[in-house]
Amino acid sequence: MTITLRYFAWIRERIGRSEETLDVPAEVATVADLVGWLTAKGPEYAAAFERAHVIRAAIDHTHVQRDARLAGAREVAFFPPVTGG
Amino acid sequence: MTITLRYFAWIRERIGRSEETLDVPAEVATVADLVGWLTAKGPEYAAAFERAHVIRAAIDHTHVQRDARLAGAREVAFFPPVTGG
Amino acid sequence: MSVRVQSEDFDIGREIAAVMTGNTDIGAVVTFTGVVRGAAGDAAITSMTLEHYPGMTESELEQVEAEAHKRWPLHATRIVHRVGMLMPGDNIVLVVAASAHRHAAFEAAAFLMDYLKTRAPFWKKETDLSGTGHWVDARESDDEALEKWKK
Protein backbone atom coordinates (compact mmCIF):
# COMPACT_ATOMS: atom_id res chain seq x y z
CA MET A 1 0.00 0.00 0.00
CA THR A 2 1.53 3.32 -1.10
CA ILE A 3 0.67 6.26 1.14
CA THR A 4 1.78 9.87 1.10
CA LEU A 5 2.63 10.99 4.62
CA ARG A 6 2.58 14.64 5.65
CA TYR A 7 4.02 16.09 8.83
CA PHE A 8 3.38 19.50 10.36
CA ALA A 9 4.82 21.84 13.02
CA TRP A 10 7.18 20.16 15.53
CA ILE A 11 6.48 16.70 14.09
CA ARG A 12 7.78 17.93 10.74
CA GLU A 13 10.82 19.45 12.45
CA ARG A 14 11.68 16.28 14.37
CA ILE A 15 11.30 13.97 11.39
CA GLY A 16 13.19 16.45 9.24
CA ARG A 17 10.84 16.40 6.28
CA SER A 18 7.34 17.68 5.51
CA GLU A 19 6.24 14.93 3.15
CA GLU A 20 7.22 11.46 1.95
CA THR A 21 5.61 8.61 0.05
CA LEU A 22 6.13 5.20 1.59
CA ASP A 23 5.20 1.60 0.84
CA VAL A 24 3.37 0.50 3.93
CA PRO A 25 3.04 -3.26 4.65
CA ALA A 26 -0.46 -4.71 4.47
CA GLU A 27 -0.48 -5.62 8.17
CA VAL A 28 -0.40 -1.88 9.01
CA ALA A 29 -4.19 -1.54 9.01
CA THR A 30 -5.02 1.46 11.19
CA VAL A 31 -3.63 4.88 12.07
CA ALA A 32 -2.40 3.41 15.38
CA ASP A 33 -0.55 0.66 13.46
CA LEU A 34 1.03 3.31 11.24
CA VAL A 35 2.26 5.32 14.24
CA GLY A 36 3.85 2.14 15.65
CA TRP A 37 5.42 1.21 12.33
CA LEU A 38 6.87 4.69 11.81
CA THR A 39 8.19 4.88 15.39
CA ALA A 40 10.24 1.74 14.70
CA LYS A 41 11.67 3.18 11.48
CA GLY A 42 14.32 5.35 13.11
CA PRO A 43 15.23 7.68 16.00
CA GLU A 44 13.83 10.80 14.27
CA TYR A 45 10.41 9.10 14.02
CA ALA A 46 10.66 7.85 17.59
CA ALA A 47 11.38 11.43 18.72
CA ALA A 48 8.47 12.79 16.66
CA PHE A 49 5.97 10.28 18.02
CA GLU A 50 7.21 10.03 21.63
CA ARG A 51 4.18 12.01 22.83
CA ALA A 52 1.94 9.96 20.55
CA HIS A 53 -1.19 10.60 22.60
CA VAL A 54 -1.20 14.33 21.78
CA ILE A 55 -0.67 13.86 18.05
CA ARG A 56 -3.67 14.26 15.76
CA ALA A 57 -4.15 12.51 12.43
CA ALA A 58 -6.08 13.12 9.23
CA ILE A 59 -6.78 10.79 6.31
CA ASP A 60 -7.33 12.55 3.00
CA HIS A 61 -7.98 15.92 4.75
CA THR A 62 -10.45 14.55 7.32
CA HIS A 63 -9.73 14.38 11.05
CA VAL A 64 -9.67 10.74 12.21
CA GLN A 65 -9.19 8.78 15.41
CA ARG A 66 -6.40 6.26 16.02
CA ASP A 67 -8.60 3.29 15.13
CA ALA A 68 -9.41 4.66 11.65
CA ARG A 69 -8.53 2.14 8.91
CA LEU A 70 -6.00 3.02 6.24
CA ALA A 71 -7.61 1.01 3.45
CA GLY A 72 -8.04 3.32 0.44
CA ALA A 73 -6.10 6.22 2.02
CA ARG A 74 -3.96 8.28 -0.34
CA GLU A 75 -2.64 10.80 2.17
CA VAL A 76 -2.19 10.53 5.93
CA ALA A 77 -1.15 13.58 7.95
CA PHE A 78 0.22 13.82 11.49
CA PHE A 79 0.17 17.09 13.41
CA PRO A 80 -0.03 18.58 16.91
CA PRO A 81 -3.31 20.02 18.21
CA VAL A 82 -4.12 23.02 16.05
CA THR A 83 -3.37 26.54 17.28
CA GLY A 84 -4.70 28.84 14.56
CA GLY A 85 -6.97 31.83 14.92
CA MET B 1 -41.38 74.55 41.31
CA THR B 2 -39.98 75.36 37.84
CA ILE B 3 -39.18 72.32 35.72
CA THR B 4 -37.98 71.99 32.14
CA LEU B 5 -39.93 69.26 30.39
CA ARG B 6 -38.59 67.43 27.36
CA TYR B 7 -40.57 65.19 25.04
CA PHE B 8 -39.24 62.72 22.47
CA ALA B 9 -40.47 60.67 19.48
CA TRP B 10 -44.26 60.28 19.26
CA ILE B 11 -44.80 62.00 22.61
CA ARG B 12 -43.09 65.08 21.20
CA GLU B 13 -45.21 64.86 18.04
CA ARG B 14 -48.50 64.55 19.94
CA ILE B 15 -47.78 67.40 22.34
CA GLY B 16 -46.47 69.50 19.43
CA ARG B 17 -43.31 70.69 21.14
CA SER B 18 -39.99 69.21 22.17
CA GLU B 19 -39.38 71.29 25.27
CA GLU B 20 -41.11 73.67 27.65
CA THR B 21 -40.48 75.13 31.08
CA LEU B 22 -43.47 75.03 33.41
CA ASP B 23 -44.34 76.10 36.92
CA VAL B 24 -45.50 72.92 38.57
CA PRO B 25 -47.65 73.17 41.74
CA ALA B 26 -46.06 71.90 44.96
CA GLU B 27 -48.62 69.10 45.33
CA VAL B 28 -47.20 67.47 42.16
CA ALA B 29 -44.61 65.45 44.06
CA THR B 30 -43.75 62.45 41.87
CA VAL B 31 -43.36 61.57 38.21
CA ALA B 32 -46.78 59.87 38.35
CA ASP B 33 -48.31 63.09 39.74
CA LEU B 34 -46.68 65.03 36.90
CA VAL B 35 -48.12 62.68 34.26
CA GLY B 36 -51.58 63.18 35.80
CA TRP B 37 -51.19 66.95 36.01
CA LEU B 38 -50.00 67.20 32.37
CA THR B 39 -52.80 64.90 31.13
CA ALA B 40 -55.33 67.35 32.57
CA LYS B 41 -53.65 70.33 30.89
CA GLY B 42 -55.17 69.77 27.45
CA PRO B 43 -56.17 67.28 24.76
CA GLU B 44 -52.67 67.16 23.20
CA TYR B 45 -51.24 66.07 26.55
CA ALA B 46 -54.08 63.59 27.08
CA ALA B 47 -53.32 62.11 23.63
CA ALA B 48 -49.59 61.93 24.38
CA PHE B 49 -50.07 60.21 27.73
CA GLU B 50 -53.02 57.96 26.86
CA ARG B 51 -50.74 54.90 26.86
CA ALA B 52 -49.08 56.16 30.04
CA HIS B 53 -47.92 52.69 31.10
CA VAL B 54 -45.50 52.37 28.15
CA ILE B 55 -43.97 55.82 28.60
CA ARG B 56 -40.55 56.06 30.23
CA ALA B 57 -39.24 58.98 32.26
CA ALA B 58 -35.87 60.44 33.18
CA ILE B 59 -34.97 63.07 35.78
CA ASP B 60 -31.83 65.04 34.97
CA HIS B 61 -30.67 62.40 32.44
CA THR B 62 -31.26 59.39 34.71
CA HIS B 63 -33.92 56.75 34.07
CA VAL B 64 -36.51 56.79 36.86
CA GLN B 65 -39.66 54.92 37.87
CA ARG B 66 -43.08 56.54 38.27
CA ASP B 67 -42.74 56.92 42.04
CA ALA B 68 -39.54 58.98 41.73
CA ARG B 69 -39.84 62.31 43.56
CA LEU B 70 -39.50 65.57 41.65
CA ALA B 71 -37.90 67.56 44.49
CA GLY B 72 -34.72 69.17 43.17
CA ALA B 73 -35.37 68.14 39.55
CA ARG B 74 -34.31 70.61 36.87
CA GLU B 75 -35.27 68.60 33.80
CA VAL B 76 -37.84 65.82 33.39
CA ALA B 77 -38.04 63.91 30.11
CA PHE B 78 -40.82 61.66 28.78
CA PHE B 79 -40.18 59.20 25.96
CA PRO B 80 -41.29 55.86 24.52
CA PRO B 81 -39.19 52.73 25.10
CA VAL B 82 -35.87 53.28 23.33
CA THR B 83 -35.23 51.75 19.91
CA GLY B 84 -31.63 52.67 19.06
CA GLY B 85 -28.84 50.43 17.89
CA MET C 1 -13.60 60.02 22.83
CA SER C 2 -14.58 56.37 23.20
CA VAL C 3 -18.30 57.28 23.01
CA ARG C 4 -19.63 59.45 20.17
CA VAL C 5 -22.99 60.50 18.76
CA GLN C 6 -22.76 61.95 15.25
CA SER C 7 -24.64 62.39 11.99
CA GLU C 8 -21.64 61.45 9.81
CA ASP C 9 -20.79 57.90 8.86
CA PHE C 10 -17.95 56.06 10.60
CA ASP C 11 -15.06 54.04 9.18
CA ILE C 12 -14.73 50.69 10.95
CA GLY C 13 -11.11 50.19 9.91
CA ARG C 14 -10.18 53.61 11.30
CA GLU C 15 -12.01 52.97 14.58
CA ILE C 16 -10.22 49.63 15.03
CA ALA C 17 -6.87 51.27 14.23
CA ALA C 18 -7.54 53.90 16.91
CA VAL C 19 -8.32 51.16 19.44
CA MET C 20 -5.09 49.27 18.60
CA THR C 21 -2.79 52.31 18.84
CA GLY C 22 -0.36 51.92 21.72
CA ASN C 23 -1.88 48.60 22.82
CA THR C 24 0.53 45.71 22.24
CA ASP C 25 -1.45 43.22 24.29
CA ILE C 26 -4.64 43.17 22.21
CA GLY C 27 -5.20 39.74 20.68
CA ALA C 28 -8.92 39.94 19.88
CA VAL C 29 -11.09 42.69 18.45
CA VAL C 30 -14.85 42.24 18.02
CA THR C 31 -16.98 44.78 16.17
CA PHE C 32 -20.73 45.04 15.85
CA THR C 33 -22.20 47.19 13.11
CA GLY C 34 -25.92 47.92 12.97
CA VAL C 35 -27.24 48.69 9.49
CA VAL C 36 -30.56 50.13 8.18
CA ARG C 37 -32.50 47.26 6.60
CA GLY C 38 -34.39 47.81 3.37
CA ALA C 39 -37.64 46.41 4.74
CA ALA C 40 -39.60 46.16 7.99
CA GLY C 41 -41.65 42.99 7.75
CA ASP C 42 -43.26 43.19 4.30
CA ALA C 43 -43.01 46.98 3.92
CA ALA C 44 -40.11 48.55 2.04
CA ILE C 45 -38.30 51.30 3.96
CA THR C 46 -37.15 54.37 2.06
CA SER C 47 -35.46 56.12 4.98
CA MET C 48 -35.00 56.08 8.73
CA THR C 49 -34.65 59.03 11.08
CA LEU C 50 -32.88 58.66 14.40
CA GLU C 51 -33.73 61.04 17.23
CA HIS C 52 -31.88 61.08 20.55
CA TYR C 53 -31.68 62.92 23.86
CA PRO C 54 -28.42 64.91 23.79
CA GLY C 55 -26.66 64.83 27.12
CA MET C 56 -28.52 61.81 28.46
CA THR C 57 -27.37 59.66 25.50
CA GLU C 58 -23.68 60.28 26.14
CA SER C 59 -24.16 59.78 29.87
CA GLU C 60 -25.91 56.41 29.34
CA LEU C 61 -23.35 55.21 26.79
CA GLU C 62 -20.49 56.11 29.12
CA GLN C 63 -22.14 54.23 31.98
CA VAL C 64 -22.70 51.19 29.78
CA GLU C 65 -19.08 51.29 28.68
CA ALA C 66 -17.79 51.65 32.25
CA GLU C 67 -19.91 48.66 33.29
CA ALA C 68 -18.36 46.52 30.51
CA HIS C 69 -14.86 47.45 31.67
CA LYS C 70 -15.80 46.38 35.20
CA ARG C 71 -17.02 42.98 34.01
CA TRP C 72 -14.34 42.00 31.47
CA PRO C 73 -10.59 42.59 31.12
CA LEU C 74 -10.86 44.96 28.16
CA HIS C 75 -8.05 47.00 26.66
CA ALA C 76 -10.34 49.36 24.81
CA THR C 77 -13.94 49.88 23.75
CA ARG C 78 -15.63 52.28 21.41
CA ILE C 79 -19.26 53.18 20.74
CA VAL C 80 -20.32 55.36 17.81
CA HIS C 81 -24.04 55.97 17.19
CA ARG C 82 -25.41 57.95 14.29
CA VAL C 83 -28.45 60.27 14.41
CA GLY C 84 -30.47 62.07 11.74
CA MET C 85 -31.73 60.69 8.45
CA LEU C 86 -30.31 57.42 7.18
CA MET C 87 -30.97 55.30 4.09
CA PRO C 88 -31.22 51.51 3.72
CA GLY C 89 -27.71 50.06 3.82
CA ASP C 90 -26.40 52.97 5.93
CA ASN C 91 -24.52 52.26 9.14
CA ILE C 92 -26.39 53.08 12.37
CA VAL C 93 -24.14 52.03 15.21
CA LEU C 94 -20.66 50.65 15.81
CA VAL C 95 -19.43 48.90 18.93
CA VAL C 96 -15.79 47.78 19.25
CA ALA C 97 -14.41 45.67 22.10
CA ALA C 98 -10.71 44.75 22.31
CA SER C 99 -9.14 42.33 24.77
CA ALA C 100 -6.23 39.91 25.09
CA HIS C 101 -8.58 36.98 24.46
CA ARG C 102 -11.59 36.39 22.29
CA HIS C 103 -14.31 35.41 24.76
CA ALA C 104 -14.02 38.68 26.71
CA ALA C 105 -14.18 40.66 23.45
CA PHE C 106 -17.23 38.76 22.16
CA GLU C 107 -19.13 38.94 25.44
CA ALA C 108 -18.38 42.61 26.03
CA ALA C 109 -19.51 43.60 22.52
CA ALA C 110 -22.78 41.64 22.89
CA PHE C 111 -23.32 43.16 26.35
CA LEU C 112 -22.70 46.71 25.08
CA MET C 113 -25.29 46.19 22.32
CA ASP C 114 -27.90 44.63 24.62
CA TYR C 115 -27.54 47.51 27.10
CA LEU C 116 -27.46 50.17 24.43
CA LYS C 117 -30.65 48.78 22.84
CA THR C 118 -32.61 49.05 26.07
CA ARG C 119 -31.11 52.04 27.92
CA ALA C 120 -29.64 54.58 25.50
CA PRO C 121 -32.26 57.21 24.52
CA PHE C 122 -32.49 56.77 20.75
CA TRP C 123 -35.72 56.45 18.77
CA LYS C 124 -36.11 55.28 15.18
CA LYS C 125 -38.77 56.46 12.77
CA GLU C 126 -39.11 54.53 9.52
CA THR C 127 -40.55 56.10 6.37
CA ASP C 128 -42.14 53.73 3.86
CA LEU C 129 -42.78 54.02 0.10
CA SER C 130 -45.98 56.05 0.64
CA GLY C 131 -44.03 58.64 2.60
CA THR C 132 -45.68 57.64 5.87
CA GLY C 133 -43.51 57.63 8.96
CA HIS C 134 -43.81 54.98 11.70
CA TRP C 135 -42.06 55.04 15.04
CA VAL C 136 -40.39 51.68 15.53
CA ASP C 137 -41.82 49.74 18.47
CA ALA C 138 -39.46 48.47 21.13
CA ARG C 139 -38.98 44.73 20.93
CA GLU C 140 -39.70 42.65 23.99
CA SER C 141 -36.82 40.39 22.95
CA ASP C 142 -34.47 43.31 23.64
CA ASP C 143 -35.61 43.50 27.25
CA GLU C 144 -35.25 39.75 27.54
CA ALA C 145 -31.72 39.94 26.09
CA LEU C 146 -30.80 42.35 28.87
CA GLU C 147 -32.07 40.00 31.58
CA LYS C 148 -29.26 37.52 31.03
CA TRP C 149 -26.64 40.11 32.06
CA LYS C 150 -28.30 40.87 35.41
CA LYS C 151 -26.06 39.85 38.25
Place this chain on the structure above:
Amino acid sequence: MSVRVQSEDFDIGREIAAVMTGNTDIGAVVTFTGVVRGAAGDAAITSMTLEHYPGMTESELEQVEAEAHKRWPLHATRIVHRVGMLMPGDNIVLVVAASAHRHAAFEAAAFLMDYLKTRAPFWKKETDLSGTGHWVDARESDDEALEKWKK
Protein backbone atom coordinates in the same frame (compact mmCIF):
# COMPACT_ATOMS: atom_id res chain seq x y z
CA MET D 1 -14.58 33.21 -2.08
CA SER D 2 -16.03 33.33 1.42
CA VAL D 3 -13.08 31.32 2.81
CA ARG D 4 -9.49 32.38 2.08
CA VAL D 5 -6.00 31.52 3.28
CA GLN D 6 -3.40 34.12 2.32
CA SER D 7 -0.11 35.68 3.35
CA GLU D 8 -1.26 39.26 2.61
CA ASP D 9 -3.09 41.39 5.13
CA PHE D 10 -6.85 41.92 4.84
CA ASP D 11 -8.95 45.10 4.98
CA ILE D 12 -11.89 44.71 7.35
CA GLY D 13 -13.88 47.55 5.78
CA ARG D 14 -13.49 46.00 2.34
CA GLU D 15 -14.53 42.55 3.58
CA ILE D 16 -17.63 43.99 5.22
CA ALA D 17 -18.47 45.94 2.05
CA ALA D 18 -18.22 42.72 0.02
CA VAL D 19 -20.58 40.97 2.45
CA MET D 20 -23.13 43.83 2.23
CA THR D 21 -23.19 44.00 -1.57
CA GLY D 22 -26.57 43.01 -2.93
CA ASN D 23 -27.95 42.21 0.53
CA THR D 24 -30.65 44.69 1.57
CA ASP D 25 -31.84 42.65 4.53
CA ILE D 26 -28.64 42.71 6.60
CA GLY D 27 -29.18 44.57 9.86
CA ALA D 28 -26.24 43.27 11.90
CA VAL D 29 -22.62 42.58 11.05
CA VAL D 30 -20.21 41.11 13.60
CA THR D 31 -16.49 40.85 12.92
CA PHE D 32 -13.78 39.10 14.89
CA THR D 33 -10.16 40.02 14.25
CA GLY D 34 -7.32 38.02 15.79
CA VAL D 35 -4.09 39.97 16.25
CA VAL D 36 -0.49 38.95 17.09
CA ARG D 37 0.17 39.97 20.70
CA GLY D 38 3.52 41.47 21.65
CA ALA D 39 4.10 39.06 24.51
CA ALA D 40 3.36 35.46 25.50
CA GLY D 41 3.16 35.42 29.28
CA ASP D 42 6.26 37.34 30.37
CA ALA D 43 8.27 36.79 27.18
CA ALA D 44 8.30 39.42 24.43
CA ILE D 45 7.48 38.08 20.97
CA THR D 46 9.41 39.41 17.99
CA SER D 47 7.56 37.45 15.30
CA MET D 48 5.12 34.64 14.72
CA THR D 49 5.07 32.12 11.87
CA LEU D 50 1.86 30.43 10.84
CA GLU D 51 2.00 27.07 9.10
CA HIS D 52 -1.05 25.31 7.68
CA TYR D 53 -2.12 22.24 5.75
CA PRO D 54 -3.14 23.47 2.28
CA GLY D 55 -6.21 21.70 1.01
CA MET D 56 -7.36 20.44 4.39
CA THR D 57 -7.50 23.98 5.77
CA GLU D 58 -9.90 25.22 3.10
CA SER D 59 -11.99 22.06 3.43
CA GLU D 60 -12.30 22.46 7.23
CA LEU D 61 -13.11 26.18 7.01
CA GLU D 62 -15.80 25.53 4.41
CA GLN D 63 -17.35 22.83 6.60
CA VAL D 64 -17.29 25.13 9.62
CA GLU D 65 -18.93 27.88 7.59
CA ALA D 66 -21.61 25.53 6.21
CA GLU D 67 -22.39 24.36 9.75
CA ALA D 68 -22.89 27.98 10.90
CA HIS D 69 -25.32 28.61 8.02
CA LYS D 70 -27.28 25.52 9.08
CA ARG D 71 -27.56 26.76 12.66
CA TRP D 72 -28.35 30.47 12.19
CA PRO D 73 -30.24 32.55 9.59
CA LEU D 74 -27.14 34.19 8.12
CA HIS D 75 -27.04 36.32 4.99
CA ALA D 76 -23.29 36.03 4.57
CA THR D 77 -20.12 34.91 6.29
CA ARG D 78 -16.46 35.30 5.54
CA ILE D 79 -13.30 33.74 6.93
CA VAL D 80 -9.82 35.02 6.05
CA HIS D 81 -6.77 33.45 7.72
CA ARG D 82 -3.20 34.58 7.18
CA VAL D 83 -0.15 32.29 7.00
CA GLY D 84 3.60 32.94 6.95
CA MET D 85 5.57 35.35 9.12
CA LEU D 86 3.69 37.99 11.11
CA MET D 87 4.79 40.69 13.53
CA PRO D 88 3.19 41.86 16.79
CA GLY D 89 0.14 43.97 15.96
CA ASP D 90 -0.40 42.19 12.64
CA ASN D 91 -3.78 40.71 11.81
CA ILE D 92 -4.01 36.90 11.90
CA VAL D 93 -7.62 36.02 11.20
CA LEU D 94 -10.88 37.71 10.27
CA VAL D 95 -14.36 36.26 10.69
CA VAL D 96 -17.44 38.17 9.50
CA ALA D 97 -21.05 37.12 10.15
CA ALA D 98 -24.01 39.10 8.77
CA SER D 99 -27.66 38.53 9.61
CA ALA D 100 -30.95 40.40 9.88
CA HIS D 101 -30.60 40.48 13.68
CA ARG D 102 -27.74 40.83 16.09
CA HIS D 103 -27.92 37.69 18.19
CA ALA D 104 -27.53 35.38 15.17
CA ALA D 105 -24.56 37.43 13.97
CA PHE D 106 -22.85 37.41 17.40
CA GLU D 107 -23.41 33.71 18.00
CA ALA D 108 -22.34 32.65 14.53
CA ALA D 109 -19.11 34.68 14.72
CA ALA D 110 -18.24 33.20 18.13
CA PHE D 111 -19.08 29.71 16.87
CA LEU D 112 -16.92 30.13 13.75
CA MET D 113 -13.96 31.18 15.90
CA ASP D 114 -14.41 28.37 18.44
CA TYR D 115 -14.57 25.79 15.66
CA LEU D 116 -11.73 27.30 13.69
CA LYS D 117 -9.49 27.31 16.79
CA THR D 118 -9.95 23.60 17.39
CA ARG D 119 -10.40 22.08 13.91
CA ALA D 120 -8.67 24.14 11.22
CA PRO D 121 -5.08 22.89 10.68
CA PHE D 122 -3.00 25.96 11.53
CA TRP D 123 0.03 25.99 13.83
CA LYS D 124 1.71 29.01 15.37
CA LYS D 125 5.40 29.29 16.15
CA GLU D 126 6.48 32.27 18.24
CA THR D 127 10.01 33.69 18.10
CA ASP D 128 11.24 35.54 21.19
CA LEU D 129 13.95 38.20 21.69
CA SER D 130 16.72 35.57 21.80
CA GLY D 131 15.69 34.30 18.37
CA THR D 132 14.37 31.03 19.81
CA GLY D 133 11.20 29.65 18.28
CA HIS D 134 8.47 27.95 20.34
CA TRP D 135 5.48 26.12 18.97
CA VAL D 136 2.39 27.46 20.70
CA ASP D 137 0.63 24.83 22.80
CA ALA D 138 -3.05 24.21 22.23
CA ARG D 139 -5.17 25.61 25.03
CA GLU D 140 -7.54 23.29 26.83
CA SER D 141 -9.95 26.21 27.14
CA ASP D 142 -10.34 26.12 23.34
CA ASP D 143 -11.56 22.52 23.48
CA GLU D 144 -13.89 23.46 26.30
CA ALA D 145 -15.21 26.40 24.29
CA LEU D 146 -16.14 23.98 21.53
CA GLU D 147 -18.09 21.74 23.90
CA LYS D 148 -20.86 24.29 24.38
CA TRP D 149 -21.78 24.12 20.68
CA LYS D 150 -22.22 20.34 20.67
CA LYS D 151 -25.80 19.42 19.94
